[in-house]
Structure formats: structure tokens, C-alpha cells
Amino acid sequence: MKDCGDNGGREFQDKYYELLKVMKEIRIDPEDELSKLMTDFKILRIDTREKEEEVVVEEQFKKFTDIKLKVNKMHKLYEDLKLLFNSLSPNDELYQGVLDIINYFESKMYQGIFDSISELEFMFQLIFDNFEKKN
Numbered sequence: 001m002k003d004c005g006d007n008g009g010r011e012f013q014d015k016y017y018e019l020l021k022v023m024k025e026i027r028i029d030p031e032d033e034l035s036k037l038m039t040d041f042k043i044l045r046i047d048t049r050e051k052e053e054e055v056v057v058e059e060q061f062k063k064f065t066d067i068k069l070k071v072n073k074m075h076k077l078y079e080d081l082k083l084l085f086n087s088l089s090p091n092d093e094l095y096q097g098v099l100d101i102i103n104y105f106e107s108k109m110y111q112g113i114f115d116s117i118s119e120l121e122f123m124f125q126l127i128f129d130n131f132e133k134k135n
Helices: 006-025 030-042 053-086 095-134
Strands: none
Touching: 006 053, 053 095
């Protein structure tokens, strides 16, 4: 870890902008995407009209996996940001802004997203177990 000097501040700023870029890529909507997937499963709205049920579930699982990868990437950047944040001086101009972002992430975003991911993983596991029993 670098010291609190210019290099540490620069590294921090790079990570911060990288995190913002990833957040923008997924439009901070992983919750919405996960909610839609979850709703499809909860009310059994999986569209199987022209495909086998297993194929549709595999497609849904791929969507879920893509969302999970994006969330994991965002989480990794967030963790890097927290480490760099801890190396900043409270007098640094970035300090308060980043503290606000960290608090927002921890209080508003992550818990709901991770709870949704866990619930969906459980649902997919049940479905895949059911497919194995049928075959």
C-alpha cells in the first residue's frame, strides 16, 4: 500500500473513477435486474412457449450470472476503494466525498443486492436439482 502522498491520492482517484465507470455501466440497476429475475421465478413467469423449460432456465441463469459478475466486480472495486480510503488523511479533499459514497453503498445498496443474489442462487439450485431428479 502506498503512503498518503500524491501517488496514494492518484491511485485512489483512479480506483474511484473506475468504480464510477462500472456503476454507470450497470446503471446501478442490479437490484432492478435481480428483482425482475426473482419475480419471474416467484410467479412462474418463465416463458417456455417455444423452448424447453431447461433451456429457458439456463438462459435465465446466464443473465443472473452476468449480473452477479458485474456486482462482484463493483464490490471488488468498492473494497479497493475502501482500502485506499483508509490510507487517506481526513484532511484530503477526496476524504468526505468518498466517505459519503462508502456509507451510501453500505447502507443502501449492497445488503439488498447480496440478499437477492443469495435467494436467486437458492432458487436456481432447487430448479437444477429438480432437473437432475427428472433425468
